[in-house]
Amino acid sequence: MSLFSGSLQKYGQIDILVSNAAANLSIDPIVSMSEKALDKLWEINVKASIQIVQAAAPFLSDGSSVIFVTSVAAFNPGTGFLNMYAVMKTALLGLTKALAAELAPKTRVNGIAPGFVPTRFSAFLAESAEILAEIESKILLKRLGTTDDMAAAAAFLASDDASYITGETLVIAGGAQSRL
Template sequence: MLRSVAKCLLANPVSACRRTMSHSSLAGKTAIVTASTDGIGLAAAEALGQRGAHVVVSSRRQANVDKAVSLLRSKNIQVTGTTCNVGKSEDREKLVQLTVDQCGGVDILVNNAAVNPFFGNIMDSTEAVWDKILAINVKSAFLMTKLVVPHMEKRGGGSVVFVSSIAGYQPMQLLGPYSVSKTALLGLTRALAPELAQSNIRVNCVAPGIIKTRFSSALWQSEELVDEFKKQLAIKRLGEPEDIGGVVAFLCSDDAAYMTGETLTVTGGMSCRL
């Protein structure tokens, strides 16, 4: 078989090299990105918008929404903004309905919202901590997906991206419950992908490493801690939100049309799996 493939490639060298990476256009697409007024969420919204998508951004505070909308509009990105606490069913429904009313449908969902109200030994964590982390980081991500799927089906398909973490593969000391919630997103991605593939909806995940955001500031504000992280990195710098935004946009594009059920680790070379 391999000999036949080789002969085919030698006989058709142009066709073998014809497919090259293109800057995919998302023009005409509508993307909801949760928790998208700062950090990775904002970077994802910007990357999607730069590729032509109309992005719908949200967070719990109106002032943050207004600031993000202004920034994205200054970059000629089509954007709509609203407040949304993804932990509340009425807010999730409002976000999706607003998107459908103003944009006509939903093609892309990026589940980025997450909380971490606990820092310490996992055995010291309380039931309230687990309830909050799992409700926002896992359950709300699934319920947002469940809300948008019917609208994606009306458009003939779509793309869902979950934002997990390197901690989902390698739990971080003092971040046990948060790490477990991010592991759950890896499983949710694998569980949803085959079922939603029947509706031409792709489900993928991105697992960032140490990214310099306000949310993760406890991990990088200490120079000593940063130096320890850098020892584990092939690329000797911490990540920026834009390093993740472009990967999210790729997963939502036609360049990733044959990908579903996958998690891309974006860690600067920090080892977390084979």
């Protein structure tokens, strides 16, 4: 029985799928990170996104949209203490491209790469005024992102306004450095 079967009997096909799984269990350097932490990071940050698309694929409607939430850190891993998390999010950039090719032309696959957004996930960073000031100093718009900023970007990519966009990752980081 599919993960989606019960809901599909009630609602029909899937038009929009957003994969927003994320975890960062360790701030250890990559060379000393435990295998257990590596496995958990992979399972949550990458494997779960693959499995949700595998489960949903038979039910995606014509013109459907899949959106992965990655991170601005994916474009420049290795610049802080979230190195392995950033590498996992870099994998989602490749997954976006690969699945865009596999699921076209029926389904568009894109990503959004948020900059820093104060959430429960990033609360440990937001507790330090010094860290927040450093983050804001790198943002051209001089403000932190909001969950509404990210939702608007996802809504755009899911909409008909983005009907000719697939295999791309939209950076929503207020102008912060974001390319490999």
